[in-house]
Amino acid sequence: MATVFASGPQTRHHIGHAIYTPHCIPEPEKSSHERKRPYVSRQAPRSLRLQNRLPVQGDSQNDHQIPKSPPTSALKSPPLQPVNSVHTPLVTQPKVPAVEVKCMGRSRIPTFHGTVFLHIYHNNRDNKEHLAIVADSAQFSNDNQLPVPPIRSHSLDAMWRENESESERVTRGAYIGRLTPESQLPSQPTDRPIPPSDIPAPLVRIHSECFTGETIGSMRCDCGEQLDEAMRLISQPVQFGSSTIPGRGVVVYLRQEGRGIGLLSKLLAYNLQDLGHDTVSANLKLGHKADEREYEVAVAILKDLGLGSEQGEGVRLLTNNPDKVAALEKEGLRVVERVSMVPRSWKCQSGSGSPLSGEEGGRRLPGATMVGGEAVSGEDLDRYLRTKVVRMGHLLPLPLDL
Numbered sequence: 001m002a003t004v005f006a007s008g009p010q011t012r013h014h015i016g017h018a019i020y021t022p023h024c025i026p027e028p029e030k031s032s033h034e035r036k037r038p039y040v041s042r043q044a045p046r047s048l049r050l051q052n053r054l055p056v057q058g059d060s061q062n063d064h065q066i067p068k069s070p071p072t073s074a075l076k077s078p079p080l081q082p083v084n085s086v087h088t089p090l091v092t093q094p095k096v097p098a099v100e101v102k103c104m105g106r107s108r109i110p111t112f113h114g115t116v117f118l119h120i121y122h123n124n125r126d127n128k129e130h131l132a133i134v135a136d137s138a139q140f141s142n143d144n145q146l147p148v149p150p151i152r153s154h155s156l157d158a159m160w161r162e163n164e165s166e167s168e169r170v171t172r173g174a175y176i177g178r179l180t181p182e183s184q185l186p187s188q189p190t191d192r193p194i195p196p197s198d199i200p201a202p203l204v205r206i207h208s209e210c211f212t213g214e215t216i217g218s219m220r221c222d223c224g225e226q227l228d229e230a231m232r233l234i235s236q237p238v239q240f241g242s243s244t245i246p247g248r249g250v251v252v253y254l255r256q257e258g259r260g261i262g263l264l265s266k267l268l269a270y271n272l273q274d275l276g277h278d279t280v281s282a283n284l285k286l287g288h289k290a291d292e293r294e295y296e297v298a299v300a301i302l303k304d305l306g307l308g309s310e311q312g313e314g315v316r317l318l319t320n321n322p323d324k325v326a327a328l329e330k331e332g333l334r335v336v337e338r339v340s341m342v343p344r345s346w347k348c349q350s351g352s353g354s355p356l357s358g359e360e361g362g363r364r365l366p367g368a369t370m371v372g373g374e375a376v377s378g379e380d381l382d383r384y385l386r387t388k389v390v391r392m393g394h395l396l397p398l399p400l401d402l
């Protein structure tokens with residue numbers, strides 16, 4: 001026990017652990033100059049440490065000051081140091097590292113809208129697997145002289161280690177052309193090609209996860225329809241000079257369910273909406289912000305794909321949300337144009353007939369909000385869309401009857 005206490009200041013948490021540590025194994029007697037020096041604390045005084053302390057969830061003394069926003073925002077703005085403090089602060093706040101992303105894998109996915117490449121990203125900000133859906137079917141051509149640069153992930157094409165084999169590279173998606181039993185061409189790490197100045201910037205959508213709208217077809221929102229429409233638009237052929245090139249664009253799919261508040265809170269917000277709140281006041285009543293999403297990771301993903309930086313191609317952003325454009329530009333994304341996404345039910349109401357005419361319309365499922373559906377409509381949706389325009393400032397002309 002004496003050894004335990006001699007090793008430094010103890011708390012009730014330390015005692016039980018330290019008593020069985022190797023420190024307790026009796027050591028041979030040491031000569032006086034070998035004996036341990038007395039313990040000198042390198043910590044700042046407790047009063048100063050408490051001043052600098054970040055709020056801890058579940059700490060009843062600090063519960064009243066726990067911010068609802070995630071801890072990263074608390075780290076971004078460290079508490080102020082006391083003015084005229086006689087102590088030199090010894091406790092430095094951890095710096096938030098610059099955001100980094102890495103594409104861990106890429107695969108060809110045939111969809112209702114044509115073949116896309118699905119990319120899975122990891123990042124150093126959260127433990128979520130954010131996605132990038134890339135439409136760029138020109139990459140299947142064996143022609144090395146593509147008129148426009150392919151949309152490819154820099155981190156995926158990089159060499160991950162010195163002796164990485166071709167089969168390892170191909171399996172994680174670092175290949176070019178179409179992968180078949182006969183064709184397996186690993187990609188090479190390359191510098192980014194400078195795009196010709198006259199090609200239209202690719203269409204890009206930053207889409208936030210919505211399990212209810214996209215997976216079980218909820219008609220409380222138009223998220224499934226928006227995902228479908230974004231995938232349709234990025235897959236449309238593009239006019240380029242006198243020629244037409246295959247569709248080229250990206251949907252970055254962020255795991256920011258419920259505008260960042262999570263699925264559980266979104267469901268509770270739905271109950272509050274049934275009680276008369278709108279989508280904004282329901283969030284606020286639950287102690288959340290109207291919108292808690294962040295876009296640093298999305299911008300890093302786009303830049304990894306060669307889009308939106310100062311030197312690379314700009315993006316044409318599919319959104320009605322002005323706050324989203326501002327947030328993305330603040331994170332350094334070069335947006336050259338905003339492209340509206342008009343709800344399909346509004347297009348029908350404005351007398352333009354079926355929003356998806358012809359053969360494509362015929363293949364679709366009327367009333368379904370998921371990918372492959374047609375136009376979604378209903379009372380709940382009207383209320384939701386109206387709130388986005390009236391309270392969240394979405395840039396859409398509101399139909400007269402809403």
Ligand SMILES: Nc1nc2c(ncn2[C@@H]2O[C@H](COP(=O)(O)OP(=O)(O)OP(=O)(O)O)[C@@H](O)[C@H]2O)c(=O)[nH]1
Pocket residue numbers: 206207208209210211220221223226256257258259260261266269270279283318319320321324341388394
């Ligand atoms: N908190 C909350 N989130 C919702 C609700 N309905 C949909 N969402 C979430 O809202 C997100 C989609 O955001 P939107 O407001 O539709 O679109 P936006 O991204 O802001 O703007 P656009 O780019 O114009 O579509 C997804 O994460 C959905 O899960 C709701 O009633 N409450």
